[in-house]
Amino acid sequence: MLISLEHAKKLIEEGRVLHIAADESLLEQLPKGKWIAGTTPYFITDQGGITCKDKLFVNEIGCAADYKIMVYDRENILDITKDAYSNGITFLIMPYASDVAIHYAKEAPNSDDLLMNPTVGWISGFDLSSGSSAKVYDGSSGKSYGDKAVALHICLSDDKIAALGIVNIFNVNENDAIIEFTEDKLSVTKCLVNGKEMFLSDYIAENNIDTKVPLVADYNGTLINVSIKSVSMENKTVDLYASVFSGKQYRFASPVNDYEASFAEHLRQFKDFSPIFSCNCILNYLYGGLEGKSTPPFTGPVTFGEIAYHLLNQTLVYAVVTDK
Amino acid sequence: MGLDFVFKKLIKKQVTYQSGNLGLNLLITRLQGKYSSNQTEEELNRCLQEMQAFFTKYSSIMQKDIEELKKL
Numbered sequence: 001m002l003i004s005l006e007h008a009k010k011l012i013e014e015g016r017v018l019h020i021a022a023d024e025s026l027l028e029q030l031p032k033g034k035w036i037a038g039t040t041p042y043f044i045t046d047q048g049g050i051t052c053k054d055k056l057f058v059n060e061i062g063c064a065a066d067y068k069i070m071v072y073d074r075e076n077i078l079d080i081t082k083d084a085y086s087n088g089i090t091f092l093i094m095p096y097a098s099d100v101a102i103h104y105a106k107e108a109p110n111s112d113d114l115l116m117n118p119t120v121g122w123i124s125g126f127d128l129s130s131g132s133s134a135k136v137y138d139g140s141s142g143k144s145y146g147d148k149a150v151a152l153h154i155c156l157s158d159d160k161i162a163a164l165g166i167v168n169i170f171n172v173n174e175n176d177a178i179i180e181f182t183e184d185k186l187s188v189t190k191c192l193v194n195g196k197e198m199f200l201s202d203y204i205a206e207n208n209i210d211t212k213v214p215l216v217a218d219y220n221g222t223l224i225n226v227s228i229k230s231v232s233m234e235n236k237t238v239d240l241y242a243s244v245f246s247g248k249q250y251r252f253a254s255p256v257n258d259y260e261a262s263f264a265e266h267l268r269q270f271k272d273f274s275p276i277f278s279c280n281c282i283l284n285y286l287y288g289g290l291e292g293k294s295t296p297p298f299t300g301p302v303t304f305g306e307i308a309y310h311l312l313n314q315t316l317v318y319a320v321v322t323d324k
Numbered sequence: 325m326g327l328d329f330v331f332k333k334l335i336k337k338q339v340t341y342q343s344g345n346l347g348l349n350l351l352i353t354r355l356q357g358k359y360s361s362n363q364t365e366e367e368l369n370r371c372l373q374e375m376q377a378f379f380t381k382y383s384s385i386m387q388k389d390i391e392e393l394k395k396l
Binding site: 087112115116221247308309310324 | 341342343345346347348349350351352353354356357361374377378381382384385
C-alpha cells in the first residue's frame, strides 16, 4: 500500500516487519527498524501507475514468524540460499547496475539450492528524469548501499508455505528465428541465428526488430525474458538487462499492442488472489504506458529488474503465502 | 518415492511435463541441462535427489502436479 512518511514511521516504530519501496528522499528519513527498502519513484497502485515522491509503498510481512536482515556483495550473494530459513521466503533488493546484481544475474541460475528457497525481489532504480542513483536500505542498521544487496529472510510458521509466480505478457512465434549464444553474458556481439553465426546487432537492424520486445527463452513452459538495453552498430554490441545463457534457445517476442489489455487478459485467473508482494518492470511501465493504468490484483513498485529465483526482465513477479 | 521412475524420464527428456509452478519449471529445465551435459548414472541420481527434495518440501502445493505426473 502507498502510504505517507508518517504512517511508515508509525509502522516501523510498532515493530512491524516491512518491505518498502520509495524515493530516496523519503527512505533517508525512516527510523531504524525491521525493514529493508529500495529506491524507485514509480508504482502501480489500485488506481494505476504513478510517479510519486511523497509516499512510500509498504508491504507488511505479517506472516513472519521470525526474520533476519542481511547484506551481501558480489562475493557472497549466492550464500543467500544458505542463509534462508528452511521454511520461508527471502525478499532481495539489489541496486541497478551494481556488481552484485550483475553477478546474481549470471550465477544465480547455477546455484544449487536456489529453487529450494523462494527468493523474490527487485532491482532498485531511480527517477529517470533526474538521473539520481539506485540504492538499497538495511533498516536494521539505517545504512544504505549503492553497491550491495539487502535481503529480508522471513521464517514462516510450520502451517504456511511460500510460492512465487510470474506474469509474462510476451509470447513467441515458433516459426521465428532461433537465436543462441555461446557464453552467459549481459553484453553480446556474435550469436547463432538458426545455427548461422552473425552479429546480433546486425540481425536486429536487418530485420527491423523493435528493441522494446525482449528475447524470450522457454524454461519448460515458463517464458523468461531478456530485455534489450542498447544496440551499438559501431561496436557491434548489444547490451542486455539480464544475462543470456549458452544452451538456451531464444526468439524475439511478438510485439504487444496494448499492455493494459494484455495484462488484463493474463490476470483474469488471479481474480481472488492475495499476494504478499508484487512488482512490475519499468519497461512495461514505460513502453506500455501504464501510468494511470492498473493491473489488479497486483500492486507494488515498478522496478529496474525483477527477481523470482532468477533475475527477470519485463515481467510481473509475485509472491504468495498459503496454508500447507 | 513412487514418482522416481517418472522423475528420471523427465530429467532425461523422455517425457514432457509443463507445470503451472514456476519453481518446478525452472527446476526441470535446470536438471535436464545438468544431465544433458553429463549423462552418467551418478548425475542422474544427483538430479533425482534434487527433484525428490523439491517435491518433499512443496508436496502440499504440488498435489495437482503429482497427480498429473503419475499419469505419465
